[in-house]
Amino acid sequence: MIKINNLEKYFTTEEYKTIALNKISFEVKKGEFVSVMGPSGSGKSTLLNILGLLDDADGGSFIFNDEEVINYKERQRAHLRKHNIGFVFQSFNLIDELTVFENVELALIYTGIKKSERKEKVDEVLERMQIMHRRSHFPTQLSGGQQQRVAVARALVNDPKLILADEPTGNLDSKTGNEVMELLTELNNQGSTIIMVTHSEHDAKYGNRIIRMLDGEKVTENLLSNY
Amino acid sequence: MIKNYFKLTWRNIKANKVLSFLNILGLTSGLFCFLLIYLWISSENSVNKYHTNIDDLYSVYLTSSDGPGFGYGTPSLLYKELKEKVPEIEGVVAMSNNNRNYTFSNNKKVLKQKGKHVSEDYFNMFSFNILEGNASNALRNPNDIAISKDMAELFFDNVKSAIGQTLTFENSKALKITMVFELGSKNTTENSDFYLSFDSLFAESPWMTDWKNLGTYTFVQLTKGADEKQVEQKLKTFLKDYESVSLLAIELQPYGDSYLYADLESGSGKIEYVRLFGIIAFLIMLIASINFMNLASAGSIKRAKEIGVRKVLGAGKGSLVGQFLGEAILLSLSSLFFALIFIALVLPVFNQITDKNIDLENLPISTWIMVLLITLFTGILSGSYPAFLLSSFKVTDIFKKKIETSSRTKWIRKALVVFQFTISVVFISCMLIISKQIDYVQNKDIGFERENLLAVTLSEDLQKNYNAFKTGALQISGVNSVTKTSHILLGDYGTSPEVIWNGKSDDDGSLFTGMVGSIDFIKTYGAKLLMGRDLIHNNPDNIEYLINESAMKQMKMENPLGQTISFWGNSGTIVGVVKDFHFSSLKESIFPLVIRSEGYVEFNTAFIKYNTDNVQQTLASIESLHATLNPAFPFEYKFMDSEYNKLYKSESTFYKLSTFFSILAILISCLGLFGLVMFTAEQRTKEIGMRKVVGASVFAITSLITRDFIKLILLGIAIGIPIAWYFMNKWLTNYEYRIDMPWWVFVTTGSLIISIALVTVSFESIKIALVNPIKSLKND
Secondary structure (H helix, E strand, O other): OOOEEEEEEEOOOOEEEEEEEEEEEEEOOOOOEEOOOOOOOOOOHHHHHHOOOOOOEEEEEEEOOOOOOOOOOHHHHHHHHHHHHEEEOOOOOOOOOHHHHHHHHHHHHOOOOOOOHHHHHHHHHHOOOHHHHOOOOOHHOOOHHHHHHHHHHHHHHOOOOOEEEEEEOOOOOOHHHEEEEEHHHHHHHHHHHHEEEEOOHHOOOOOEEEEEEEOOOOEEEOOOOOO | OOOHHHHHHHHHHHOOOHHHHHHHHHHHHHHHHHHHHHHOOOHHHHOOOOOOOOEEEEEEEEEEOOOOOOEEEEEHHHHHHHHHOOEEEEEEEEEEEEEEEEEEEEEOOEEEEEEEEEEHHHHHHOOEEEEOOOOHHOOOOOOEEEHHHHHHHOOOOOOEEEEEEEEEEOOEEEEEEEEEEOOOOOOOOOOOOOEEEHHHHHOOOOOHHHHOOOOOOEEEEEOOOOOOOHHHHHOHHHHHHHHHHEEEEEEEEEHHOOOOOOOOOOOOOHHHHHHHHHHHHHHHHHHHHHHHHHHHOOHHHHHHHHHHHHHHHOOOOHHHHHHHHHHHHHHHHHHHHHHHHHHHHHHHHHHHHOOOOOHHHHHHHHHHHHHHHHHHHHHHHHHHHHHHHOOOHHHHHOOOHHHHHHHHHHHHHHHHHHHHHHHHHHHHHHHHHHHHHHHHHHHOOOOOOOOEEEEEOOOOHOOOOOHHHHHHHHHHEEEEEEEEEEEOOOOOOEEEOOOOOOOOOOOOOOOOEEEEEEOOHHHOOOOOEEEEEOOOOOOOOOOEEEEEEHHHHHHOOOOOOOOOOEEEEEEEEEEEEOOOOOOOOOOOOOOOOEOOOOOOOOEEEEEEOOOOOOOHHHHHHHHHHHHHHOOOOOOEEEEEEHHHHHHHHHHHHHHHHHHHHHHHHHHHHHHHHHHHHHHHHHHHHHHHHHHHHHHHHHHHHHHHHHHHHHHHHHHHHHHHHHHHHHHHHHHHOOOOOOOOOOOOHHHHHHHHHHHHHHHHHHHHHHHHHHHHHHHHHOOO
């Protein structure tokens, strides 16, 4: 599904040039759950942003669904993103002024789905995330775990081919964090491809494979037993 | 999607109450000013333009081929000649320039009404609502009169019953009402209650047959399709065969322009104010829009997450720009709603100040469309910068909280604040300078004593009984002296080349203002004699002349006393030279003036100099004297000092309005400043917390935040002052007599703006400085 080859990314300031990704290559197959680990500054979030088409790479190749997307224009990326990728963030990134329902619905609005169909899909995903009873609440009225469920619901509502999770349990206590990880595992079991960036060994083990990074390079790649 | 935007806009307004309040208040104030000025400008632009034939109507004016002289005054016989000799002219109207009050009476009432004499084409050329009678033959006979609906209702039960009735005019002749009209529009300079036949005036005024007397206004209507330029060319030399006025050229001005471009010599007039207010309106709108831009972009940090999420979910730049523009337009529309409420509230006062009849209920649909377009434009203008700024944020930057480090954004925001304060400085300094100039002209020694000087209208009986009136008035204890003249000594009179003196060359076409005066002229007016004496004779066989200094120079006389001159053919002796005094606005230089002691011009005004003891009693005594000598006419009088102030009505109005708009401009700028400080403080919460932890005092923190803003304001002041200086210097040149540029105005403006800004900035920064540092740090 994803194949990156010699992917590079630099950050330059007036005086320094920092290498964030140094010719990194790997492949993710459909249905995989890959955990990316590494210390702060190792380049894992940068990698996730490039995989999510939120950021450009400075070199290398990125094939998404058999298509080279490295030189895509902003409009093409937005199109690809909204139809194929769901995001889950550490800080949930829900819009405070919108209700649970509206936050999830937003993902469908940009794909141009009709209102009646939207309602059906949103209700279905909220039901699945067991957050239906909170559909009219605003994010600030929810617990962290509930907020992350909403964020996952938003990521799923478009039936994306790929879910990218950036430290999804980082802002949660361990019990709630485990719940979210169970949720992601379940989604993976149902066929979703997931790439998750995490600091936590515990969380990383929910995946099928761990890619470890250091200073912008892939250090090791372990296949886990549950794959 | 749109619904989603609406919902979000509304919730954003609710979530950020202070910001939304500042935004809506700023936009409301901006729109309020802009629309008010827009309504005024469109009203000014449409004055007198309601006439059906407006495209073919022209005011005639004359220019003198040598020496000064531009004026609407034309020979009274001109209209007949033009109609006869110029085929491209379809209609011509002669109109007397004596738009003054006359006494009318019937068996029920005696009332003063204002009106003038017009020739027969008048009602065909200009548009009136004719309620009764027939426009084409309304003033056919010398004793016919056309009266307004209001006048008809004053004297009669209703409009219908007025037709065919008679009214006594000036207690002397009976006039038959042949027509009742209503003005074609309220937006007109025409304010006559009645019109009389021009022929009747002709019959009573032998001097009108004199081509040299330029006392009549002439208007023409060109035939459809006539080439205006060609006709004008033809008219330029039309008078060359009329001996006494052969040096004058006839010019045409579109009638619709006469109101705004009445200053013929410079080709401007009230249009200057229209342009000036247009600029003011635009600048205020700009200040308000900048406020919005600044507040929205400063507040963008709050919206960043939303933008990030939308982008992640696939929102393109276009849809985000659309969203933020939509929000700005929505806010502008709600501000329009509030602005209209405020306009409706202040309109009565505004109409009173500006002498207008603007009525929101009767605005044409085109004006409403414009109002809506202006609002949309404001929304787009205000929303454009934040929209493009916000939508250009990179998602990765947003989630790394890096967006506020953009130095370009900060730079633009600072530049906008500087711009706002520059405009405020310009406004306030200009307002102060204008007020000083108005103050100066209103208090200037104009060469005669206008204080405690009463102008009393001399109706016909009183003209005959003038000597008795004067004798009676002088017996009243508060009265010092009495004289009479042909004109009230303020305003614009006709000019004439017809002054003859020894040694005048044949090609000398210099123009003079002439008036007729009487015994005690100098004493009553308080004018200063340079040489000679006051008028002491009122004897047609022994005509005396007073001339002013300018006339003396014009005639190149070194010792004018005793010399013989003649004006309109009445020759007499110069007995005195008066020091130049202003008999029109201080915008004009003093014109050569000759004052003759006798003549066939009627004396229509008596002047009474009184002292300040018990003015009410003095006035009452004069009124009762008037009633005894002139029982058929109401007592009509004016105070010369207030008449003088009326000369500066435009300036005065302009001053009042610009004061109001300047205050609003500074208020709007401060709203923006307040919002910016709020956001800066919010952004620097962590820094402030850290500083407090290491021991910074409240004062140190406050001055830290305040300092940055004050620098911007100082820059605004530094840029604004030279701009204000330049424009005011230019404006003052409109006045022949003006103040020196007062430097203290700039000091005052600067201090005022800094004080207001300091209060605004300190208010918020002290609040931030007082916050417990633990809280500031925890929030980060």
